[in-house]
Amino acid sequence: MATRAAGRSEQVWITMDDGIRLAASLFLPASDAPQPCLLEALPYRKDDITSSYTEEYERLRDEFSYAVCRVDLRGTGSSQGVAVDEYPLREQDDLVAVVAWLAAQPWCDGGVGMYGTSYSGFNAIQVAMRRPPALKAIVPIYATDDRYTDDVHYMGGSLRLLDVVDYPTYMIAMNALPPVPSIAGPDWRERWHDRLDRTEPWLLRWLDEPLDGPYWRHGSLRDSSLDTGESYGNDYARIAVPTMVVAGWADGYRNNSFRTVAQLRDAGTPARLLAGPWSHMSAESALPGPHLDLVAELARWFDRWLRGADNGVDAEPPYTFFLRESGGAPEPDAAQVAGSWRSMPDWPNTTWRCPRSWAIGGGTRVLAVRADTGTAAWNSCAGRLPWGQPTDQRFDDAASLTWDLPTETEPLTLIGPGWVSLRVAADQPLASVSVKLCDVADDGTSTLITRGFLNLAHRAGHTEPVPLTPVEFxxxxVELETCAYTVLPGRRLRLSVSGVDWPNTVAPPRPVTLAVDGDRSTIHLPAPQNHDPAPRYDQGQRAVEGDAVAWRISDDVIDRVTTATVEHGSTWDIAGGTCTDRYSASVTVDRRTWRQTSTSTARFTLTWGETSVSTECAVELTADADHLTVAITLQAYDGAAVVSKRCWNHQAARRFG
Structure with missing residues (x-):
C-alpha cells in the first residue's frame, strides 16, 4: 500500500470517574474525515521503555488511515493513580471508559478496536468480555484465556520459578519510575514520591494465591463464571466481537491458540488464528522465523470489522499457522526453523479427544529424580535473548525415563494439544511429573516438540490439591502444550518423563523417587487434520539484541549446586534523553537437599536533559522444604541521591509443593 501523508501526534489526558487522569498518546491521520480508532493499553511506559512501539502506531495511522491511542494504565508511566496489581477490576473499568471516550471524539467514526502484545492482549480479551458498545473487534497477541494455567505465575499447579526472576522483578522497578516531567508538569517529583510510597510489589499477592480460584478467574475468559458466581454456560460467548488470536509456538501463551478460536467460533463469534514459530517478540523479527508483516494483517482484520471492507479475510480458512518440521540441530538463537505455512477450515471443539494413541510399555521403571533436570529447555516462554530456544534435549533425556516410539515410514503430523496418561507413584506425598516429546535424529540430537508438567497434588484439579499416598500408584x-509439527520419516519420536522441570518450575520440596508403570501408560497425540498450503509470508529480519547478553549453566561439583544465570541490558534514545535497562539473575538448586534460590536485580535509568532518575529492585526468593521466602529491596535515585528505599519480607507455606 502506498504511504499516505503523515498525520499528527499529540498527548492528551483522559479523566476517569474518580478524577484520576490517564496519559494517552494519539496518532491521528492527516485526513479530516473521522476514522476508526485502535487502542493499546499497557503498563510499560509509552514514552520511554516502549517508545519503539511508536513506529507501529505511525504505520497504522499513515499507511492504513487509523487513529491510534496508546494509554499508560493507571499508576504507570505518566498516568495518575497507583498500579495495585495486574488486570484489576478498576483497570477494566478505566478501559471501558477510554473506549467510550475515544468513540465520542470528532476524529473517530464511533468504532474502536483493541489490540496488543502480552499485557495489552490480555486486557483486549478482558474488555471485550465487558462488551462496551463502541468496541467492534480485538486482536490479542501472545495472550491467554486462562490466567492460572497459562500465564507466568503457575504451571501445572507449581510456581514458575524462572519467571520470579524476570517479569515480577522488572515490574517492581518499572512501576516505581516517575511520570515524564514534560507530560506530568512541574509537580512530577511530588507525584513520583507519592508513587514510591504507595506502590506494592505484585509478586507478594501471587505467592499467596497458589491455587486456582476467584483471584485467577478474574480476567480469565475460560471458566470466568467462577469469578462472579454467575453461570454463563459457554464462557467464550461473553465475547461477541470478531477476534483474531496471534500466537507463537516458542511463546508461553501458545495454548490459547486453537482452543480459544474454536470456542469463540462455536459460540458464533467470528474468529481467526494466526500462529507462527515466533517467541514473545514482534512477528516481524522474532527468533525464530520465518516472519510476516503483522501490521498489515492487523489492518486487514480491522478493515473488515471496523470499516466493513469486503476484503475476504472472513472467507479465508480461520486457522493459519506455521507447521514446523524436522530440521537441523536445535539452537538457542535460531534465526529460522524448517517448515511451511498451512491453513485449516475447521478445528474440533473441546469434546474432541486425540484419536492417535500408543501404549508406552516396558513394565515398571524407577527414577531417582535429579533436581536440575530441565536446563536444556529451562524457559517455556522464549523471547528476546537471553530467553532463547530449547537446546539439544539428549542431556536432559539422559536424566529421565525415556521411551522411543516406533519410527514412522510416513510423515507424522501433530497439530494441537495432546496428553499422556501415566500410572505413577512417588515416595513423597508432594511430587511432580514433567513430560517431554522430542524428535530424535540418527546422530542422537533430540529436538523438543512439546512438553507438559503436573504437580501431582493437582491431579484432580487446581482448586483442591490432594497429596499423594507415598509408593501407591x-x-x-498430563496435558501437552499445543504444537504444530511434522516428524519426517526416519526420525524417532521420544517420550521422556522426569520428576522436575527446573528451573522453569520450582522442584518439589524434597528429593523424590518416581516410578512409572509403562504397561498402563499411554500417549495420545493429535491426529493429522485436513490442512492446506497457506500464503508464504515475507521472511522479515533477525532481531537486534541488547548490548550485554549472557546465558550460562554452571555446576559446582563439590557442593552439588547447579546455577542458571542470565544478564542483559541496552541503552536507547527517547524524546529528550535516553533510557537504559540492566538486568541480572540467577537460579540455583542444591541437588542433595533440593533447596532452591532465585536472585535478580533490575535497574532502569531515564535521562531528560540534565535530569537523571533511576530505580533498582533486588528480589531474593528461597524455596526450602516448608516455605517460600522472599525478600525485596527497592531503591530510587534522583541523580546520585537515594530518595526512597523500601524493603519487603514475605513467607508463604509450601502446603502443596
Whole structure:
C-alpha cells in the first residue's frame, strides 16, 4: 500500500470517574474525515521503555488511515493513580471508559478496536468480555484465556520459578519510575514520591494465591463464571466481537491458540488464528522465523470489522499457522526453523479427544529424580535473548525415563494439544511429573516438540490439591502444550518423563523417587487434520539484541549446586534523553537437599536533559522444604541521591509443593 501523508501526534489526558487522569498518546491521520480508532493499553511506559512501539502506531495511522491511542494504565508511566496489581477490576473499568471516550471524539467514526502484545492482549480479551458498545473487534497477541494455567505465575499447579526472576522483578522497578516531567508538569517529583510510597510489589499477592480460584478467574475468559458466581454456560460467548488470536509456538501463551478460536467460533463469534514459530517478540523479527508483516494483517482484520471492507479475510480458512518440521540441530538463537505455512477450515471443539494413541510399555521403571533436570529447555516462554530456544534435549533425556516410539515410514503430523496418561507413584506425598516429546535424529540430537508438567497434588484439579499416598500408584493425565509439527520419516519420536522441570518450575520440596508403570501408560497425540498450503509470508529480519547478553549453566561439583544465570541490558534514545535497562539473575538448586534460590536485580535509568532518575529492585526468593521466602529491596535515585528505599519480607507455606 502506498504511504499516505503523515498525520499528527499529540498527548492528551483522559479523566476517569474518580478524577484520576490517564496519559494517552494519539496518532491521528492527516485526513479530516473521522476514522476508526485502535487502542493499546499497557503498563510499560509509552514514552520511554516502549517508545519503539511508536513506529507501529505511525504505520497504522499513515499507511492504513487509523487513529491510534496508546494509554499508560493507571499508576504507570505518566498516568495518575497507583498500579495495585495486574488486570484489576478498576483497570477494566478505566478501559471501558477510554473506549467510550475515544468513540465520542470528532476524529473517530464511533468504532474502536483493541489490540496488543502480552499485557495489552490480555486486557483486549478482558474488555471485550465487558462488551462496551463502541468496541467492534480485538486482536490479542501472545495472550491467554486462562490466567492460572497459562500465564507466568503457575504451571501445572507449581510456581514458575524462572519467571520470579524476570517479569515480577522488572515490574517492581518499572512501576516505581516517575511520570515524564514534560507530560506530568512541574509537580512530577511530588507525584513520583507519592508513587514510591504507595506502590506494592505484585509478586507478594501471587505467592499467596497458589491455587486456582476467584483471584485467577478474574480476567480469565475460560471458566470466568467462577469469578462472579454467575453461570454463563459457554464462557467464550461473553465475547461477541470478531477476534483474531496471534500466537507463537516458542511463546508461553501458545495454548490459547486453537482452543480459544474454536470456542469463540462455536459460540458464533467470528474468529481467526494466526500462529507462527515466533517467541514473545514482534512477528516481524522474532527468533525464530520465518516472519510476516503483522501490521498489515492487523489492518486487514480491522478493515473488515471496523470499516466493513469486503476484503475476504472472513472467507479465508480461520486457522493459519506455521507447521514446523524436522530440521537441523536445535539452537538457542535460531534465526529460522524448517517448515511451511498451512491453513485449516475447521478445528474440533473441546469434546474432541486425540484419536492417535500408543501404549508406552516396558513394565515398571524407577527414577531417582535429579533436581536440575530441565536446563536444556529451562524457559517455556522464549523471547528476546537471553530467553532463547530449547537446546539439544539428549542431556536432559539422559536424566529421565525415556521411551522411543516406533519410527514412522510416513510423515507424522501433530497439530494441537495432546496428553499422556501415566500410572505413577512417588515416595513423597508432594511430587511432580514433567513430560517431554522430542524428535530424535540418527546422530542422537533430540529436538523438543512439546512438553507438559503436573504437580501431582493437582491431579484432580487446581482448586483442591490432594497429596499423594507415598509408593501407591495412581493414574494421572498430563496435558501437552499445543504444537504444530511434522516428524519426517526416519526420525524417532521420544517420550521422556522426569520428576522436575527446573528451573522453569520450582522442584518439589524434597528429593523424590518416581516410578512409572509403562504397561498402563499411554500417549495420545493429535491426529493429522485436513490442512492446506497457506500464503508464504515475507521472511522479515533477525532481531537486534541488547548490548550485554549472557546465558550460562554452571555446576559446582563439590557442593552439588547447579546455577542458571542470565544478564542483559541496552541503552536507547527517547524524546529528550535516553533510557537504559540492566538486568541480572540467577537460579540455583542444591541437588542433595533440593533447596532452591532465585536472585535478580533490575535497574532502569531515564535521562531528560540534565535530569537523571533511576530505580533498582533486588528480589531474593528461597524455596526450602516448608516455605517460600522472599525478600525485596527497592531503591530510587534522583541523580546520585537515594530518595526512597523500601524493603519487603514475605513467607508463604509450601502446603502443596
Amino acid at each position: 495412581t493414574d494421572v493425565e
